[in-house]
Amino acid sequence: MTALAGLLALLLHLALLVAVAPFLTGLVRWAKARMVGRLGPPPQQPWRDLIRLLRKQPVVAEGTSWLFRVAPAVSLSASLAAIALVPSFALGMATADVSDLLVIAGLLALSRAVTALAAMDTGTAFGGIGASREMAFATFAEPGLFLFVFTLALLANTTNLDAIVGQIATGAFGLRVSMALSLVGLAAVAVAECGRIPVDNPATHLELTMVHEAMVLEYSGRHLAMIELGAALRLLLWMSLLACVFAPFAIAHAAGPTLLWIPAALVWVIKIALLGLALSAFETTRAKLRVFRVPEFLGVALLLGLLAAILLFVSQGFA
């Protein structure tokens, strides 16, 4: 029965996340437009774009190999697999036992590597520049991310996200300065991994400033739809991760009463919407950094992660 409930929760979770992801991207765009005084497209615009793209036959660049055509599906599958591991409204989903934070990071890396390879397969200058910068930024973001995982694992004694959120939700480790530092550090990492301002500008039309967009310039039709959905899912994944680790209230449990799932899902949607609005506010007030200033930005995340871990050592001892 519990297993069935876990499976049901997982399926609902996936359906909810896939449905919400384009709306979140749309919401961020819409809010940014309103903040600078434009009307902006409505939040459902990304969904419309996806459906429109699915109806178009893709044009594949000459001289590309099978990898270019397969890459969007692989990248999207990896993102889907990753998002199946991050709890949204319920803990104890069917994937709870395998929802390891390092595995999530690994699946995101898989998605990124495949996209970068596809970009290099086009043989164009922009594909190369995008792939090169994406891999470099990921290199600078990874230490900060791992230190965040390290800090959480010190507190919870596991790297399993479901178990960690369960412990935080029951107040097992209370309010901590380390968690606050981690929040700032992880937010910086999330901004970099999602390719948002100030690291990358998802709305830019100037190729030289592109990172992620430069990689996917050659895609069209259903391939582009998969890429866009994957990017939206990754943004939602990071928001969901921030929400469940730093705001773990009102999360239901798959084994608990099923009726509780509905309010939990509503609360989760509100959390995500608030985070989306916060992201738009942050992006509106910031300018994009020069490419070679990004390592400094992510270096701050790394330092905050180190500080969080060391504060824990000093306050708890462990030895």
Add this chain to the structure above:
Amino acid sequence: MSGTALPLLAAIAALLLALGPVTAVTGSRIAGWGVLVLCCLGALIDLGFLIGGARPQSLTLAIGLPGLDSVLALDGIAAFFALLLFLVGAAAGAASLERAAGAASLERHGPLSATAPALPVFVGAMVVTLLAADAFSLVAGFELMSLASFALVLSDHRQASVRVAGLLYVGMAAISGVCLIAGLAALSRYGIGFAAMRAHPPEGLRAVLVLVAVLIGAGSKAGLAPLHVWLPPAHAAAPSHVSALMSGAMTKVAIYVLVRVLFDLSGPAQPLWWGLPLLAMGIASAVLGALRANLETDIKAILACSTVENVGLVAIGLGLGLAARAADISALASLAIGAALLHAMAHGLFKSLLFLAAGAVQHGAGSRQLKNLGGLIRRMPYAAGALLLGAACLAGLPPGAGFAGEWMLFQSMIAAVRLGGLGLQIVVCILAAALALATALAAAAAVRLVGIVLLGRPRTEAAAQAHDAAPPLRWAMLGLGIVVVLIGLVPAGVLGLAGPALRMLGNTDMAGRAGWTGIAAQENAAGYAPLEIAALLVLAALLVAAVLRARAVAGHRTGPAWDSGFGAAPAWLANGDPLTQYGGASFSQPLRRVLGPALLGATETVDMPEPGDIRPARFSATTLDPAERWLFAPVARLRQHLSGVADLLQFLTVRQSLAVIFTALVAFLGLIALLEQI
């Protein structure tokens, strides 16, 4: 089986060693076949021994030093490393057949015929090193291994760069041999047999001497920083199946020597700080190796640098294991050592696969330089598949073979904060960040390697006309590929085979923590479940495919790349304008600029002509490995200086010469008298 495993393996080693002289007479094909068959046999026997419980066996042979018998022994540790050696050896033997077949006319007189006898000797010497149970056999095997591989590195000795690499390699091998002999001598106070050494573990200053000497002796062979400088040139110079053996097996044999001496022969009572030098060398190797893998332009040098990185990760695991054992936390010790052994096995196999694929690329496209390759995925499907699989493992992507070991390593770091005070905790914290940096750098290097070699447009006509690997090499790559995929999906299988070794080294194994479903850091806890992750990925892919089939327009058209509106290249450039495609140097430019100056002393100079001047602008970027700058260059200067001083001795008068000789004699006698007192 368990009673006869050691004699059989010893016989295989003897046959391999004997195959060398035979090959010299009969021609080189027999070497490849012999290595293939004997290694397959050895792997089966070894597997049977490990599955059968790995009860230690020993065998005394009446050969060796005068008056002393040689002792061979087989236990869980030796058998685990021997399994890796036999698997890599079989693949390398099969791959060497391809070279012999491809160069049929060269077989008798070509560059390969002269060094072909060294191949079975190399493998046989590694088997001897693993089976040795006394200091003499160990050193003999180790030195024979160095010598045979030196000969193999020189296969293509007509090139000046190969000769330089060979010289550097043999120099490092000599240093490593001297240090290893010194370390083992310090242990052999009560006899050269391992049993005598175990009965009297070293203490105090003698223990420190053992630690330092073995870290230099075996560490330089394994490629631990700062003694890693020989790896990239030597691996690039050697034929590919030899590079596969050196990188996949020989560095692991050196790791085995480290494990044998530091964990087994030095006894369990060593202090906690014994792990620290390994941690320091490991962290330096991991970061430097991974960064250099992003900057090298020769594909085999890239792979060699990545070997330095992975050996560093193995050393970190061993260092944590040593520290945990000193603190008597056996669960953590077995987790950390298990991570090291699993990663050693996985890396040995996928790196061999990568080197074989690199050999296929060199053979098929005529170059190892990134700037001459590109677009090979269309012309070389087999080599491309091998390279893609290997690169996925190299990048540490789940559910590949590279991820499980790194996952366990991270878990052991989390547990390691409970080992000691704040100082150690901060070290562990930095280790975690460095591990993340190294794996991310490795991922970038893997993307760069695959993206530039396999994808995009061909950069030369030879790359556009490349041909795929010949059948023997295909079979070798296929076999290795299957094993690598299996290790990725069921890493617990490797941990099960490492069980006897873990019980010897860390007092407990991973039995309750690793199984079909995955690996966990603690018993009854959630962990890493590669099969489920793979199933999840497949299900997600099926879902995507189903939605596309139901909702999306099928098929596709092809057209010229949009390329932001750039015009097509002129017609005489068949593969497009080479200048508009990213290459090796441009891909790694962000990393070189950000991390290069601090870690590798990277410099960039731009020579921009004045307006009106018609000479071309030039840009050059250089890097210098810190080991070369801070260790090797000062040592070279010191040697130069000392030889200048020693030169004075040649211009002494007869009386002065006699005085020098007499003083030296008295000094040595005094030294002996002093040593007698101690």
